[in-house]
Amino acid sequence: SEGVKEQAAMLTRRLQKNSNWITFRLAITRSVNMKHLIVTVTLLLAGISMPAYAQFAKAEDAIKYRQSALFVMGQHFTRLAGMAQGKIPFDAKAAADNAAVVESMSKLPWAGFGEGTNQGGNTKAKPEVWSDNAKFKEAADKMMAEVVKLNTAAKTGKLDDLKSAVSATGGTCKNCHDNFRNK
Amino acid sequence: SEGVKEQAAMLTRRLQKNSNWITFRLAITRSVNMKHLIVTVTLLLAGISMPAYAQFAKAEDAIKYRQSALFVMGQHFTRLAGMAQGKIPFDAKAAADNAAVVESMSKLPWAGFGEGTNQGGNTKAKPEVWSDNAKFKEAADKMMAEVVKLNTAAKTGKLDDLKSAVSATGGTCKNCHDNFRNK
Numbered sequence: 070s071e072g073v074k075e076q077a078a079m080l081t082r083r084l085q086k087n088s089n090w091i092t093f094r095l096a097i098t099r100s101v102n103m104k105h106l107i108v109t110v111t112l113l114l115a116g117i118s119m120p121a122y123a124q125f126a127k128a129e130d131a132i133k134y135r136q137s138a139l140f141v142m143g144q145h146f147t148r149l150a151g152m153a154q155g156k157i158p159f160d161a162k163a164a165a166d167n168a169a170v171v172e173s174m175s176k177l178p179w180a181g182f183g184e185g186t187n188q189g190g191n192t193k194a195k196p197e198v199w200s201d202n203a204k205f206k207e208a209a210d211k212m213m214a215e216v217v218k219l220n221t222a223a224k225t226g227k228l229d230d231l232k233s234a235v236s237a238t239g240g241t242c243k244n245c246h247d248n249f250r251n252k
Numbered sequence: 253s254e255g256v257k258e259q260a261a262m263l264t265r266r267l268q269k270n271s272n273w274i275t276f277r278l279a280i281t282r283s284v285n286m287k288h289l290i291v292t293v294t295l296l297l298a299g300i301s302m303p304a305y306a307q308f309a310k311a312e313d314a315i316k317y318r319q320s321a322l323f324v325m326g327q328h329f330t331r332l333a334g335m336a337q338g339k340i341p342f343d344a345k346a347a348a349d350n351a352a353v354v355e356s357m358s359k360l361p362w363a364g365f366g367e368g369t370n371q372g373g374n375t376k377a378k379p380e381v382w383s384d385n386a387k388f389k390e391a392a393d394k395m396m397a398e399v400v401k402l403n404t405a406a407k408t409g410k411l412d413d414l415k416s417a418v419s420a421t422g423g424t425c426k427n428c429h430d431n432f433r434n435k
Contacts (some may be wrong), residue, residue: 124331134327137320141360144317148307173356177324 117225124180128189135181136192142174146238149223161226168216168223173237175216179209193251205249212241281316309364311372318364319375325357332406336418344409351406354421362392376434388432395424402404 125131145167151157152164186192187199198205215238222234308314327352335347336341369375370382381388398421405417 125327126330130327133323137323140316140320141324144308144313146311170360177353 092156125186128186131181131183131186132190132192132194135178135186138174138177142171142178144172145170146235146242149219149231150235150239152228153232158235159228159231164223164231165226168220172216172220175213178207186242195249198249205245206243208245208248212238212245215241294407308366308369311369314364314369315375315377317375318361318369321357321360321364325354325361328353328357329418329425332402333418333422335411336415342411342414347406348409349413351403354401357400358396362389378432378434381432388428391424391428391431395421398424418426423432 101222123135135183148157148167149164149171149245152159182194182198187194187196215234219231219238220236225231281402283359308317331340332347335342365381365388367375367382370377370379389414398417402417402421405413426435
């Protein structure tokens with residue numbers, strides 16, 4: 070029935086988003102008859118067999134995507150670092166603009182690190198991204214948290230605030246590169 | 253004096269942003285004595301001699317930047333196109349999320365097309381980007397305008413609205429690629 074298809078499609082999408090989070094409970098509770106249950110479980114399994122990077126056509130695209138997002142973010146962060154280090158004249162408007170881009174970019178790369186994207190393209194990512202994924206996610210979260218503070222600091226128009234925030238953010242970049250990226 | 257330095261620094265920054273827009277008038281009006289005028293003009297000339305891609309360390313970075321921003325945008329747009337074409341199940345939340353990223357990304361690539369970035373990296377950009385720059389800017393503006401509409405359409409939660417907006421936006425992608433990008 071249409072309802073079953075819709076429910077199965079929804080579950081498949083959820084699995085694509087996070088293959089570790091399997092909502093069997095929901096599927097089973099709602100499966101009021103055997104046919105319903107069979108359809109649901111079949112589609113759940115179809116979902117499980119799909120790669121975690123399903124939103125990308127191939128692993129190479131996921132790799133290129135995360136590298137692109139990190140490169141764009143890096144270029145804007147470099148300008149803030151340049152101001153903090155006195156290499157570029159401090160410009161409050163430019164600082165705020167660059168920090169805003171850094172913050173919006175900081176959310177993107179992680180979708181490109183799905184299971185199966187450890188190879189298939191020119192990547193420097195260490196195997197630990199996947200073998201120690203909890204630590205990798207923690208490192209990503211730390212970066213994003215510092216970037217939120219960086220964006221706030223850049224909007225104050227005070228160079229000293231920017232300096233502190235650039236330093237804290239830079240530390241999270243380094244931490245993640247040291248642990249999860251080959252030279 | 254400190255005031256002269258500040259004024260000159262400000263003018264240099266303006267020139268870096270747009271080397272075609274030279275505010276001699278402002279500089280000369282404010283130059284109340286000869287020393288002041290000399291310092292200002294010297295720094296104006298220093299600004300003129302800097303490459304238009306000065307916010308990037310080298311042309312290669314500008315090229316990689318614009319390609320990265322366009323690739324990230326393209327990945328998110330592809331998902332919207334997939335929904336519009338029925339290749340991906342329509343998901344109103346995902347559509348809105350992807351369109352928001354497309355809109356924020358659409359503003360970025362253009363800074364990477366400064367004078368002097370026609371070579372120095374692996375670029376497919378045609379010489380017309382620079383030789384017919386007004387037309388290129390017009391094409392970029394059209395794309396950005398359609399992307400704003402796309403973002404609005406994606407937020408309505410109506411697939412038909414998304415379809416129209418994807419089609420209109422896709423036309424502006426194609427137009428710019430046909431005229432300004434080698435195959």
